Each structure stands twice: as C-alpha cells, then as structure tokens.
Amino acid sequence: MPKITFIDSAGTARDVEAEQGSTVMESAVRNGIPEIEAECGGACACATCHVYVEPDWLEATGKAEPMEEDMLDFAFEVKPNSRLSCQIKVRPNLDGLTVRTPSRQG
Amino acid sequence: MTETITTDVVIVGAGPVGLFTVFELGLLDVRVHMIDILGKPGGQCSELYPEKPIYDIPGFPMVTGQGLVDNLMEQCRPFSPTFHYGEMVESVEALGDAISPRFLVRTDAGQVFDTKSIIIAAGGGSFQPKKPPIVGIEQYEGKSVFYAVRKMDAFMGKKVLIVGGGDSALDWVLNLHSLAERVTLLHRRDAFRAAPHSVNAMRDLVASGSMDLLLGQITSLKGAEGQLSGAVVKHDDGTSTEVDCNVMLPFFGLTMKLGPIADWGLNLHENLVPVDTEKFETNVPGIFAIGDINTYPGKLKLILSGFHEGALAAQKVTRYVYPEKRVTFQYTTSSTSLQRKLGVA
Secondary structure, three states, X not given: OOEEEEXXXXXXXXXXXXXXXXXXXXXXXXXXXXXXXXXXXXXXXXOOOEEEEOHHHHHHHOOOOHHHHHHHOOOXXXXXXXXXXXXXXXXXXXOOEEEEOOOOOO | XXXXXXXXXXXXXXXXXXXXXXXXXXXXXXXXXXXXXXXOOOHHHHHOOOOOEEOOEOOEOOEEHHHHHHHHHHHHHHHOOEEEEOOOEEEEEEOOOOOOOOEEEEEOOOOEEEEEEEEEOOOOOEEEEOOOOXXXXXXXXXXXXXXXXXXXXXXXXXXXXXXXXXXXXHHHHHHHOOOOOEEEEEEOOOOOOOOHHHHHHHHHHHHOXXXXXXXXXXXXXXXXXXXXXXEEXXXXXXXXXXXXXXXXXXXXXXXXXXXXXXXXXXXXXOOEEEOOXXXXXXXXOOEEEOHHHEEOOOOOOOHHHHHHHHHHHHHHHHHHHOOOOOOOOOOOOOOHHHHHHOOOO
C-alpha cells in the first residue's frame, strides 16, 4: 500500500498506509491525523481538509480542478501548493507522498 | 416584542432528520415549530452537498441531497409545520418538571416559544460564518469587522474592504459601492465563483474607477480599540501593500459550531449530546437529541439512524403532550385514521 506522510504545523511527521483508490483525506481521517477536519466528509464542499503538497510531489498529484479551486477560496493561508486532500486520489505513483497540514482549517 | 408562540414541540434544525420527525409527530397529532439558522430546509444536505448522490437511504438506490430534502418536505406537508428560518435558538429556560416538562425557548430574532418539549436535530451544530485566522481580529468583530450585513446605512461614507470571491462578497460590493466612500474587493485569485453577471458588473466598476480590486490575502490588521484603520495584504509575488479601510466584511463561507446548545444545561460528551436509546431523551426530561448531534453506545452518524431516533423520540413526546391518551401503534398502510391525517383516505 502507498505510504503517505503528514507533517503537522508544529513539524511532527506521521506516516500512514493508504489504500489505493481512497483519498488522501480518508487516509488521514482513518488514521486520526490531526489538523484535518473534513467537515463535509469528502464532498469538496467545506475546505477543511486543506493541505500543502510538498513541492517534489506537485507533478504527481496534479492540479486542483476548478471546483476545488473555488472551494479553496474558503481556506486560509492558501498557497500555490494548496490542495483539498479529499480531492487527491491515492494511486501507486503517490507512494511516499508528503503533505503538510495548516495550523487552522476554518 | 413579538407574541409568544405556544406549541407542543420545538425542533431545532430543519435537516433530513428534523423533517422526518415532523412526519412522525404529525401522525401522532403533535404540533411542531421548526427553527433553523439557514434560510431554507435541508441542513447539510442542501447547504453542503445538494447535488451529491447519497447511496444509503433505504429504498433509494441513489438520491441527491436536495432530492432527499424535497421528498421529506413533500412527506411532512400534510402536517403543515411552521418553519422559522434564519433564526438560532439562543436560550432554553426550564419551567416544568420531569412529569410535565415545559420550556421557554428564545431565538436570536427575539421570538419566544412556550413548548412542552424540545427536539434537538442540529446535526453538526449551527452554520456560522468562518472567521479568518488573523491575529487580533476578535477585537474588531461587531465594531468594524462584520460577517453579515444587517443595515446597509451603517456603511455610508465608510471605506469598506470586502474579502472573498463568491456571491455574498460580490453582492455586497455591488450594493455598497455607491453608498460607501470607497469599496475595495480583495480576493486570493483573479477568478470568481460568483454569478457571471455580478462579476462583470464588478469589473465594469473597477474599469470606470468606481472601486478597487486587489488580489492577495490579509496577513494582519491595523487599528485601535476595535476601530479598523487598515489591512496588510500579501500578494502572490511576495510583496505586501496596506489597504486603507475602516470596515471589513470577510466572506469565507460557513462552518458548523455547536453554538449556544452548550449552555442549555445538557450533558455533553465531545460536543455531542448523550441520550438513551429508548426515547433518545437527554439528561433533561423533555429535551431530546436525534441525528448527528447525539451519541450513545454504537451510534452511527447515518441519516437512516436519525430517522429511527426521530420515530422513537416522537412516541415519548406524545406522552408528554397527551399524558392521558393511550397511544396505539398503527401502520400507515392499514390505519384509516392515519390515512385521514395524511389526506389520502
């Protein structure tokens, strides 16, 4: 199973085993990763699963779709590498993916 | 002062579970007033995922959030519940006792209800505006930072900074630009979710010099004693500018907060309301909690569980409302009396 690393706003890294076909958000929630709220449960409707994708991984994760960009307007401290983790599907090429979580989701 | 409304039950939250409970109570001749902070029924279903398919409603292989809400509204229509939209219950005062409970319920709009019971079907809590995480923003809230516009006149002659890219932000830009001394719209990118005609109207105003559009995100606020004097904005290229403003209206959408429910004298467990699984009643007799807001051993946050909880809570509510009456169990398929209530017999 692909491994994903979440680094929280204080710098603590946590590795989780992610199921292929699930989303990065689901992998976080299932493993109790802090700083991911996912209030709407993955409907791309709340912007509370905001993450920063580490620069090396931007190509593999791809860009946000227009609907996700719209929803990112509701997130805070949005950066060029901001994504909503419910919209990143876990694929074999994401093994080793590292994302950072913001100190506040909303 | 509005007149006090006397009723059998007040349901807090007009989401799917609250709506179905109106139906169950209706079959038992119990009168309902519904209160919801949103301007329409459906709660999360219509606010967060109206177009999203739901696959686990019994009997519906697939139904959208809005589709489910529309059907539930249709289903409870025979009982004509009264809806109070755009209001939040602020306080609950207990007047009765465990045998005959009675409560005074007050909303933030000043409406008072005198009710025999309360059913909390508030889901994840009430939808409230998201507050930007800017250090010290609290000192300006309600004085020069507002998350909603109550009276437009308050912005006459002011330098108004509106933040956001959706319909709320654009609507207020268009409504306030002629009234305010100057309106500045700040958004993180040069693309807007708002209706295209609003965006075009805003771009025309910018082109004619009637207002300003800035791209970036706020990093800090300037001012003293609650009065804003400026906002520091960081742009994508790393530079910062300061916007001269004395009012700010941030529109970052809604989030769910438990809100005043925490002060109603109920036991809480991790922001959820513990209930029994026979009646779904809280530690306060006469106050029930159903749907996502309650907790009990084995709880599943499913809409279908909420329906079951509502049906059982309705039985106990009926005993409070009609203490002398013998409640007989009946089926809608065969009971003429239930069918008369539904207007089909």
